Amino acid sequence: MAQVELFVFLLFAVVVLAGLGLRSGVPYPVVLVVGGLVIGLVPGLPSPEVDPDIILFVFLPPLLYAAAIGVSTSELKANAKPIGLLAVGLVLVTIAAVAAVANVVLGIPWAAGFVLGAVLGPTDPVSAAAVLDRLGVTGRAKTILKGESLVNDASGLTAYRLAVAAVGASAGSVFEITGKFVGVALGGIAIGLVVGWVFAHLRRIVTDPSLDVALSLLTPFVAYVPAEEVHVSGVLATVTAGLFIGARSLDIIEPSTRLRTLAFWESTAFLLDGLLFVLIGLQVPTIIERIEDADFVTLGLYALLITAVVMGVRALWMLVIPTFLHSDTTKAERIVIAWSGMRGGVSLAVALAIPVDDFPNRDLVIFVAYATIVLTLVLPGLTLSALVKRLGLQQSEEHKRQDAEARLKLTQAALDRLDELEDDAPDHVVQRLRDRYGSRLERLEARVEGNHDEDGQTDVARAGKLMAEMIEAEREVLRGMRRDQEYPTDVLREMERELDLDDSRLRARIRL
Structure with a gap:
């Protein structure tokens, strides 16, 4: 019962913290990660037992799938070169750099250092997207960041799996590791295509919105579990299935059903991300206690060092690579991409999933990973908005x-x-x-x-404001009807739904 109560408390904390972030204008992932840390430091709060396998199974597939269905495959193809360089090249260089520093400075064995690097390799699009969306930023920078995050989840987590195997001395030589990487990746993609094809046909047959949501929820798990069982990439299987279905959503899903399913996935990804932030925040005090000879100053310096490596490698990459390879991105876009390397929910899930048994310096690796995630979220998250405005990248x-x-x-x-x-x-x-x-x-x-008129407003903007006032007048009358109970509840609820649809349609089209 205590675990259930804690779970409810964590959900409540996620909602409250995210609400504070939205009201303050701070990207909500930043507020969640800081709030999770503060909650973890509250004396007397229990630290829940976390099973690594459950963390991977419950959190990873839906987070990956939710990101994949919202990405345009045509935009991925159009920006394949910069996305590929960031999602594969930069991830591998980051993993190697983090592993080297972790081994030389922190004294972590090479294999465990590569695990730390693989945890911190993938970026998370949520925080950057929250800022870019709020400012109306469009164009290649936003597309590249979303595509990078999706593909580097696959490359980074495949490298993570091989690094964990290396800790157990079962990875083999460099050539064997390369062969396994390719085989694991191709196997995952093949399973993802099969699962995507099957569920696309099932969802074309099913017309009930509730059943469509259920099938959509099953898809990432049906892709992930069989892939892991045959020892190929469950991550790539899930991402591939999501891309396959997302590219065909207009043909296989009815409009009202599609709106409900997309809303479900937005809420699901938000709650899972938030739970991860506060869940690992609760783990921090226990993790620090288990680190031998833990010194807060030393641990803080370790975290700052690894953060500097992660952010510095990304900045150097964006400075050097476009110089040697032709890039269509502008200098301003490259600066924003360089500063948008936030880590987030996927990295947290993988950090918590590091095996408990026979893993050297596990608690130190998790602490450094968590602290780096916090810093890479907070520092760019609080300054990206000002940077975008300074560079003039708002919607043109x-x-x-x-x-x-x-x-x-x-x-x-x-x-x-x-x-x-x-x-x-x-x-x-x-x-x-x-x-x-x-x-x-x-x-x-x-x-x-x-x-534009004399005030610089378009006719569209003026019409939009008038329509918004008209809808609000209807809402006021509807509230009075509800108070007076003049009409049946189901009639008033349907009218409320129609007004909500009108309002959301207005905001989407008129851009209030």
């Missing part, structure tokens, strides 16, 4: 125009189809639809042309 007028042009094409296609079908419906119905889409067409044309 050109991107806004392209957004409006794309929507204009969709609206025109709808009107063309209406012209084809106008003989099959009453004139007043056709006219009503033509007026509705014609109004949208005018708004989009104004946005493309950039029509």
Whole structure:
């Protein structure tokens, strides 16, 4: 019962901390990781027993799948070169650099040092994306960061698995390790493609939203578990399945079902990330107690050193590699990419999953990994917003125009189809639809042309503000109906849902 109560408390803490982050404008992963550390230092709080296998099984597949379904495969292909260099080349260099420093300075054996490097190799897109989305940043930098995070999860965690095997003296020579890396990767991709194909066909048949969410939830586990059982990459299997289904979501899932499923995954990833942050925060005091001859100053210096290595290698990479290899990214974009190397939920899950038995300096490795994750989240997380503004990478007028042009094409296609079908419906119905889409067409044309009034506001922005006020007036009347109990509850709930949909649609299209 105590474990259940602790779990409920942790969930509550995640919600409260994330809320504080959103209200303060600080990326919520930063608040979660700092809050988790503070919670862990509260005297008297129990430190839950963490089974490494359960951590990997419960947290890793859904986190990877949630990231994969939101990534565009066409954008991955278009940016394959910079993403590949960051996700494979930079990860391997980071692993080697961390392992070398950990061995020479911290006295950690080479194999365990490579495990530490593999834990800290993958980046996490959540914190950077939270800042970039809030500022309206678009373009290659954001695409590269998301693609890098997804692919380097696969490369870094595959390296992690081989490094853990090396700790157990079962990895073999360099050539054997390279062969295993390739075999493990290809096997994982093959299983992911099969699972993605099967579940894509199942979800095309199923039309019930609840069943679709259930199938979606099963997908990462069905990909991950068999892959791990046959000793190939469960990480790559999960990521591949997610990419496969995400690329076909328009064809296999109905619109209302797709919205519900995507909302489910956003909430799931948020809760899992948050739980990891506060869960490892509770582990910190116990971990420090178990480190032999633990000295807070020395441990702090170790954490700062490894953080400097992780962030320094990334900065040097972004400085040197584009000089030798042609890059289409601008200098400002490369600076943002260099400063966006936050580590997060996946690294935390893997750190907690380090085997308990026969692993040298396990507690020191976990502490240094956790401290580095905290520092790589907090330092860039609190300064990235100012950096982006200083570099002028907010959403450009050109991107806004392209957004409006794309929507204009969709609206025109709808009107063309209406012209084809106008003989099959009453004139007043056709006219009503033509007026509705014609109004949208005018708004989009104004946005493309950039029509502004004397105050510098577009007609679209003014219309959006008026529509928002109109929806709020409807909401006020609805609240009165609910207080007075004039109408059945199910009628009022349906009206509330429609107003919520109108409001979300307005904010998405008008960009209030």
